[in-house]
Amino acid sequence: SNEVIYQYQSDGNFEQALKLSLAIDRNVSDPGKYFIYRKNGDNWEQLVTQVYDRDAKLEAVIYTRDLGSFKLAYDASFSGTNLVPNDYALKQNYPNPFNPSTTIQYDLANDGHVRILIYNILGQRIRELINENQLAGSNKRTIWDGRDQSGKSVASGVYIYQITSREYFASKRMLLIK
Missing domain, CATH: 2.60.40 (Immunoglobulin-like)
Incomplete structure (x- = not known):
């Protein structure tokens, strides 16, 4: 060999x-x-x-x-990719509108600390989904179950999800319909 x-x-x-x-x-x-x-x-x-x-x-x-x-x-059987993206991205959640949960997908161009937060339309923080160091990579994801930090279901409405790292910041809107 x-x-x-x-x-x-x-x-x-x-x-x-x-x-x-x-x-x-x-x-x-x-x-x-x-x-x-x-x-x-x-x-x-x-x-x-x-x-x-x-x-x-x-x-x-x-x-x-x-x-x-x-x-x-x-590894020919591997269906994904290990290629690290050259750019950061925050993708639109899916499904959107959603009930009861939605997936938030993102790309990290570099290793580092990442936070993903959920806010209501008034700008009040509802939930912290991620607050940790992560490796760079494509198609990373987290799920929001429509609950606040204390575990209570939130009302129908527009919510903002936001990603923050040392080199990147972005936010998008999503709609929860009950």
């Missing part, structure tokens, strides 16, 4: 995750289906992988505290 195994070892432990980046050949047909795998006993474990196509480089990236043997491989 012509597969390349990358071996990384250390005598110590790491307090923070390390970034491991492996180059992908520019001539591959579908770079979004590449994953980094870690040797685990006799098996290869597929890791959460991000694929970046930026600055004339095509690379697969993982974050890990565990070193060992790694390889880059194509």
Whole structure:
């Protein structure tokens, strides 16, 4: 086989995750289906992988505290994409109008802290859906169940959903009909 195994070892432990980046050949047909795998006993474990196509480089990236043997491989059965978008996006919720719940989808161009908040038409904060660090990626999603922060169902009406990160801010309207 012509597969390349990358071996990384250390005598110590790491307090923070390390970034491991492996180059992908520019001539591959579908770079979004590449994953980094870690040797685990006799098996290869597929890791959460991000694929970046930026600055004339095509690379697969993982974050890990565990070193060992790694390889880059194509997964033809993977139906999604690991390609990280070059731009941020907040997409229209669906369904819209909705009852009782709706999906909010977004793209993150870079890793970082993300907040998604729901406001009523008066600008009062109703619910915090996300407040955490997230990896960059496409088609990320969260669901709002039409409830406020205390778990009570909210009234029919127009609501605003808002995404905030260090590099991006956007909001859109949605309609809850009971």
